[in-house]
Amino acid sequence: MSLAALQLAVRCRQCSGTLQLLRQTPHRQFHYSPTVLARREKKLPTLSKKQLAAKERKRAKKAPRSIYDSEKMTLSDAVEVLRAVEVASPNATYELVVKTEMGKGSTIPKGRFNLPRETKSQGKDRILVLAEGRQAEEAKKAGADIVGGLELVEGIISGRYQATMFLCSRSLIRPITPRLGRVLGPRGLMPSERRGTVTDDLAGYIRRLKGTSEWKGDKEGTIRQPIAKMHFPVSDVVKNVRYFLTVVKRATGNIRDPLADTNKKEAGQKPVNAISRVLLSTQQGPSIQISDA
Incomplete structure (x- = not known):
């Protein structure tokens, strides 16, 4: 074999080796080490009521006090x-x-x-009572300024009947609520059981107000x-x-x-x-x- 042929053969081997290296795809090895696994969030232990109370007391002691x-x-x-x-x-x-x-x-x-x-x-309160029959008579004797039934509703809406307090019997609260609720409600004068202004003992309530x-x-x-x-x-x-x-x-x-009324019904x-x-x-x-x- 001549010298020129020998040199050509060596060059071809080098080229073929380089091509084989380029054709090989690189592989990267991934390993799961304990350090990576430690990054997972740990569940916090559930504290008892005593432990929570002690923790709250410590937090309260460290909290800044008011300047007052x-x-x-x-x-x-x-x-x-x-x-x-x-x-x-x-x-x-x-x-x-x-x-x-x-x-x-x-x-x-x-x-x-x-x-x-x-x-x-x-100052003297001007009391208006919505009641009928015997309850209306008792309220008038107790000192109510205006006493009447459903006929007073129109006068209250128009402003003809003015009062600083409105009382109502239990039997009339449902008929008057749809019409007087939007008039007396925003002013804080609408009778309600929660405040005690809806009751069947109207005379006793008026006496207590004096x-x-x-x-x-x-x-x-x-x-x-x-x-x-x-x-x-x-x-x-x-x-x-x-x-x-x-x-x-x-x-x-x-x-x-x-002195709260034990029979008083409340939603909650x-x-x-x-x-x-x-x-x-x-x-x-x-x-x-x-x-x-």
Whole structure:
């Protein structure tokens, strides 16, 4: 074989080897190591009620405290401080502010009260009663201003009959609801069993209303009420505040009302509207948070 033929043969072998290497498809090996398997999410253990309570207590201790915690005073001390500030205004008025949380399902708190020592003369309520027969006669004798049956509905809608409170017997509440609900409902005057303004004991309800005033919170659940005069003794101011707070706590579900009607039918248990802060203030004095409310 000649030298030229030998060189050609060597070149062909090199080319064929290179082509074979190019034709081979690369293979990549995948391995499942324990490190990769450890990345899977682990199921958290289910905690018992005691463990959850302990965890919540630890979280509460670590939570930042309110800046108002150090400014709290007892009710007696707050009254003394405000008396010192308003020393030149003996006719100034104490104002009590109760802030509630107003959670889901809570209604705007409202109710009636009669302070142990009134701050001013009470205004007279104008009561309209929707009843017939004997119940209507008893309501009129008890002091109702307007008494009648279904014939009063048109006058209420047109505004001819004005009143600050509307009462109704159980037998008439269904016939009047479709027409008066849209008129009295937005004003908070529509009779309802939940508030006790739909009852068969109309005369007894009217007698209980005499000498009482109505309190009501705003849309945010804040209740503001003049509670006493500056010239009242400290003991009288404390009595008024304690009494009003008890009334509010019963209305918001914070304490159970022992005088509640056990036969009263409710769709469900009334949710508790928790009280977050209680403040006492005057016109020129500061607003002091009460610690023993």
